[in-house]
Amino acid sequence: MTGGTRYGHGLVLGKFYPPHAGHHHLVRTAREQCERLTVLVCAASVESVPLADRVAWMREIHPDALVVGAVDDVPVDLHDPDVWDAHMKIFRAAVPEPVDAVFTSEPYGEELGRRFGAASVLVDPDRTRHPVSGTAVRADPVACWEYLEAPVRAALTRRVVVLGAESTGTTTMALALADHYRRRGGVWARTRCVPEYGREYSEIKLAELRAERPGAGWSDVTFHSADFPVIALRQAELEEEAARDGSPVLFCDTDAFATTIWHERYMGTASPGTGEIAARGRQHLWLLTDHRGVDFEDDGLRDGEHLRPWMTARFLTQLAHTGRRTVVLTGPHEERLATAVAAVDALLAEGWHFTDPLPERR
Structure with missing residues (x-):
C-alpha cells in the first residue's frame, strides 16, 4: 500500500480453508x-469445511x-x-457492486484487480508477518494452533467426554487427563477441563430448598x-467456551448426552x-468410568449407589446405540488413566x- 491512499469499496477474496x-x-x-470492505469466501464442493461455517467464522472475526x-x-x-x-x-454474482481496490497476498492479485477494474494492493506476499498458510493448517492444525482464532479452534478441537454413574471417578479422571x-507443554499447556454443570445446578437446588427448609x-x-434441558444446554455452552480458548484437545466432565441418561x-x-x-454436540470420544472397583462415596449430593450397575449398563447400551466412539475405563486409577491417555493419543x-x-x- 502506498502513500496513505484510501479507497471506497475494497474486496478481499479467498477460500479461508480454514x-x-x-x-x-x-x-x-x-x-x-x-x-x-467486502470479504468473499469461495468454497469448492469437494472441500470438507462447509462454506456456511467459513462465512460464519469470518463474520464473527470481522464484524x-x-x-x-x-x-x-x-x-x-x-x-x-x-x-x-x-x-x-461467480465473483461478480456474489459482489455485484463496483470495487475500487482488491487486496491479496497472491501473485494473481494484479490480474484480479484488472478484471474488477480496481487497484491491486499486495499485502505481505512473503508471509513474513504471519508465516502460515491454509495448506499448512490443513496438514498440521496442532503446529498452526497459535494462528487460529477462537471459532476455528472450537471447530477443530478434539473433545473427549468422561462420563459414568455416581461416584465412579469421572471428575477425578477428567482433571487428571487435562493435567x-x-x-506436555507448548500448545498443550492450554488444555482445559469443562466442569460438570449438573453438580452446580444440584447445589443451587439444594441451597434454594434449604433457604425455605x-x-x-x-x-x-x-x-x-424441564430441569434437564437447562442442564444440558448450559453444559454445551461451557464446553463451547472452553473449546474456543484451549488446546487441540478438550476434556469434559460429562456432556449433554450423559444428561439424557441422568434424565432416565x-x-x-x-x-x-x-x-x-x-444430537448437536461435537464430541469425538467418550470414556466410560466403570463402577466396579470404585467405592461409593456420599458427598451429600449422591444417593444412587444401588443404581450404579444399571447406569453403567445403560450408558454402554446408549453409547453403542448412538454410534459414539467409546472406551471403558476399568481397574485402579493409574490403569484407567493409562487406558484413557492411549485412547486420546x-x-x-x-x-x-x-x-x-x-x-x-499448471
Missing part, C-alpha cells in the same frame, strides 16, 4: 484502507466487514482466460423433566428436549482429514 492469522491480517489491513460466500467449482488455471472468465462470473496433557437434605430435592435415572423416561441438544494421531481443494492447473 481462516488463519495471515487471512485476518489481510482483511484488517484492507479494512483500514477502505471506507467499506466491520461484509462477508459473503459463493460456491466456486471452476478449476484453477491462472493462465487460461476462459477459466478466469468463469471465476469472474497430563498440560504437562433449613433442615432439608439431598433426598428432599425434587427434579423435574431421575425421571424414568427419555427426554426429547435433552436428546436434541445432545490414538484419536489425535488420526489427524483432521481435510479434503484437498481443487488442484491448480
Whole structure:
C-alpha cells in the first residue's frame, strides 16, 4: 500500500480453508484502507469445511466487514482466460457492486484487480508477518494452533467426554487427563477441563430448598423433566467456551448426552428436549468410568449407589446405540488413566482429514 491512499469499496477474496492469522491480517489491513470492505469466501464442493461455517467464522472475526460466500467449482488455471472468465462470473454474482481496490497476498492479485477494474494492493506476499498458510493448517492444525482464532479452534478441537454413574471417578479422571496433557507443554499447556454443570445446578437446588427448609437434605430435592434441558444446554455452552480458548484437545466432565441418561435415572423416561441438544454436540470420544472397583462415596449430593450397575449398563447400551466412539475405563486409577491417555493419543494421531481443494492447473 502506498502513500496513505484510501479507497471506497475494497474486496478481499479467498477460500479461508480454514481462516488463519495471515487471512485476518489481510482483511484488517484492507479494512483500514477502505471506507467499506467486502470479504468473499469461495468454497469448492469437494472441500470438507462447509462454506456456511467459513462465512460464519469470518463474520464473527470481522464484524466491520461484509462477508459473503459463493460456491466456486471452476478449476484453477491462472493462465487460461476462459477459466478466469468463469471465476469472474461467480465473483461478480456474489459482489455485484463496483470495487475500487482488491487486496491479496497472491501473485494473481494484479490480474484480479484488472478484471474488477480496481487497484491491486499486495499485502505481505512473503508471509513474513504471519508465516502460515491454509495448506499448512490443513496438514498440521496442532503446529498452526497459535494462528487460529477462537471459532476455528472450537471447530477443530478434539473433545473427549468422561462420563459414568455416581461416584465412579469421572471428575477425578477428567482433571487428571487435562493435567497430563498440560504437562506436555507448548500448545498443550492450554488444555482445559469443562466442569460438570449438573453438580452446580444440584447445589443451587439444594441451597434454594434449604433457604425455605433449613433442615432439608439431598433426598428432599425434587427434579423435574424441564430441569434437564437447562442442564444440558448450559453444559454445551461451557464446553463451547472452553473449546474456543484451549488446546487441540478438550476434556469434559460429562456432556449433554450423559444428561439424557441422568434424565432416565431421575425421571424414568427419555427426554426429547435433552436428546436434541445432545444430537448437536461435537464430541469425538467418550470414556466410560466403570463402577466396579470404585467405592461409593456420599458427598451429600449422591444417593444412587444401588443404581450404579444399571447406569453403567445403560450408558454402554446408549453409547453403542448412538454410534459414539467409546472406551471403558476399568481397574485402579493409574490403569484407567493409562487406558484413557492411549485412547486420546490414538484419536489425535488420526489427524483432521481435510479434503484437498481443487488442484491448480499448471
